[in-house]
Amino acid sequence: MxxxxxxxxxxxxxxxxxxxxxxxxxxxxxxxxxxxxxxxxxxxxxxxxxxxxxxxxxxxxxxxxxxxxxxxxxxxxxxxxxxxxxxxxxxxxxGSVELWPLMADCERGLGRPEKALDMAGAPEVHKLDKAGQVEMRLVAAGARRDMGQLDAAIVTLQSPELASNSVQPWTARLRYAYADALLAAERRGEAREWFAKAVEADKDGSTDASDRLAELDGVEFVDAFDENEDEGGNEPEGDGAEQASAGPDEGDEK
Structure with a gap:
């Protein structure tokens, strides 16, 4: 090549x-x-x-x-x-255990979440650094969700790393996964709170937390140019290529 x-x-x-x-x-x-x-x-x-x-x-x-x-x-x-x-x-x-979480996630990808959970409880996990342990927790929570165990997935993600106010490289993804699990469990108000926290930590846009938060808030982004307008039609109102319309989401918890 x-x-x-x-x-x-x-x-x-x-x-x-x-x-x-x-x-x-x-x-x-x-x-x-x-x-x-x-x-x-x-x-x-x-x-x-x-x-x-x-x-x-x-x-x-x-x-x-x-x-x-x-x-x-x-x-x-x-x-x-x-x-x-x-x-x-x-x-x-x-002889390194660094790839252990990725190996477990491959088991998930192959439709073997039980195997991924076995790996999450293996002695190798204790040899991982903090980032690796957080990654393993994310994989384990994903395996729980694969098996339809939403409550267990939520509990799996609850950890000192999730509760910490300090922002680490894994913080945005951990908060995002927790918010997503809460939303799947129809705990909408809590999910919104954690998507907002994920946005705060996601400085480089590694997740779509901001989009998920906007969706929960009822914000819809639309193209300001009407595709049905004749060519050479009137200029769109406003001063941007996109406009956002926002309204309360009736399903949001108070």
Whole structure:
């Protein structure tokens, strides 16, 4: 697959670069450039990232970082069986438990929420850092919801991390998951409160909490340009391309 000339391979993390030192220099450079492309594309073009990950895997399947990248690319494309196999391989090579929550989420993706819950109670979880433990809690709550256990999912998410006022990298996603579970349980007023808290923590827009909050508040965004108007019709009223109409949501709890 073609790689832009500006991609040198030097962009990769220094730990990954060190792993690649076990390879011949030219091969290491080729693998590094493919890994850079995986990282560049995985959010915007997961299929493209998957393609580059397969090239890297063909070149250096015995490098843990390559197996991990292949797992992430497969996961982004919802190829959960393949992702799980790659994550397991990376874990065998490194002995690290870092990928444990992702492995459990792959079990969910494969329709095995019970297995994900088993993993949530495994000793490996205690070896995870705080971010990993929060991620495992999110996976476990998702597994509970997969099994129709909404109340259990809500309880699973209740934790010191959820109650804390400090904002950490995981805070927005944790609050969002809690709000979503509350809404699914028809606890609408509480859900609105937690979607609002998720918005406060979501500085980079990693969730759609603001949209969910607006929906609960009865705010609807509409295109100011009427598609039915004749071409060259009158200018739309107002000074923006979008207008918002708001009204009370009769179903909202007081």
């Amino acid at each position: 073609p790689i832009p000339e500006d991609v040198t391979g030097e962009e990769i993390d220094k730990d990954v670069r060190q792993e690649l030192q076990s390879l011949p220099k030219t091969l290491a450079e080729d693998v590094a450039r493919n890994l850079v492309m995986v990282a560049r594309l995985i959010d915007e073009d997961p299929e493209g990232a998957y393609g580059y990950s397969k090239v890297a895997l063909r070149l250096a399947s015995r490098v843990a970082a390559v197996r991990e990248a292949a797992g992430f690319a497969a996961y982004a494309n919802q190829k959960y069986s393949e992702a799980l196999a790659e994550f397991r391989a990376a874990r065998r090579m490194t």
